[in-house]
Amino acid sequence: MRNRVRELRSARGLSQGQLGVALGVSRQTVNAIETERYTPSLPLAFALGRFFEVRIEEMFHVDDDSRDG
Amino acid sequence: MRNRVRELRSARGLSQGQLGVALGVSRQTVNAIETERYTPSLPLAFALGRFFEVRIEEMFHVDDDSRDG
DNA sequence: AGGGGGTGACAAGCATGCTTTACATGTGAG
DNA sequence: CTCACATGTAAAGCATGCTTGTCACCCCCT
Structure with missing residues (x-):
């Protein structure tokens, strides 16, 4: 799943860790989404x-790599 | 997670099974979403x-029952 | 040399989405 | 009554999201 999370985050001058705190998830989760290791x-x-x-x-x-479209 | 899937589906005269086929998921998955047993x-x-x-x-x-909002 | 922040990645473990199989109910048609 | 169809639910199993912990690399500052 392609996404613009990194773009939106860095436009606001936030670190992955700060975004994680704001969302209530871990830094690794933010990182994994940005690097598209998971959806x-x-x-x-x-x-x-x-x-x-x-x-x-x-x-x-959607990046044409999932059956769900 | 509240949703309007049943409303949208029945407005089109489809069964849960038909919607499942159209989406590429099982009938039980459609049912579980409509009855809000999972997101x-x-x-x-x-x-x-x-x-x-x-x-x-x-x-x-979101139904105020999830930390992710 | 050393420390700090930001990032990328992996592993183990738990929670949840989704599958197949199966059983129960209600409804309308013959 | 029997048949077909739509729905609700449950259990076992696999796939994936997310956590904590850890290691590594970069850049900047002292």
Whole structure:
């Protein structure tokens, strides 16, 4: 799942750790999402969308590598 | 995670099984989402949004029962 | 030389999404 | 009554999200 989390985070001058605290997840989770080692859960995607004030579909897009599209 | 999947599905006259086929998941998965026994993954939420042509935030909303909001 | 912040990654372990299989209920048609 | 279909739920098992802990590399500062 491609995403713009790093872009949105660094535009706000935050570290991965700071974003993790703001979202209630670990630094490693933020890192893994940014490096696309895994796809966040729907609740975490909502938390990201709320935090950055963007729609989920603006932040994530399917990369043609998943059966769910 | 509250959702409008049942509403959107029945408005289109589809069974849970038919929706499952359209989404590439099992009938039980559709049922469990509609009865809110669990929250779908982000890829499945995307598939639902595409199928029903609604934004994810229009279809799901957090129910104050999750730390991720 | 040493310390600090930021990042990338891996491992073990627990929680949850999703599958198949299976059983129960209700409804409408023959 | 029997059949078909839609729905609700449960259990076992596999896949994945997320945690803590740890190691490594970079850059900057002292």
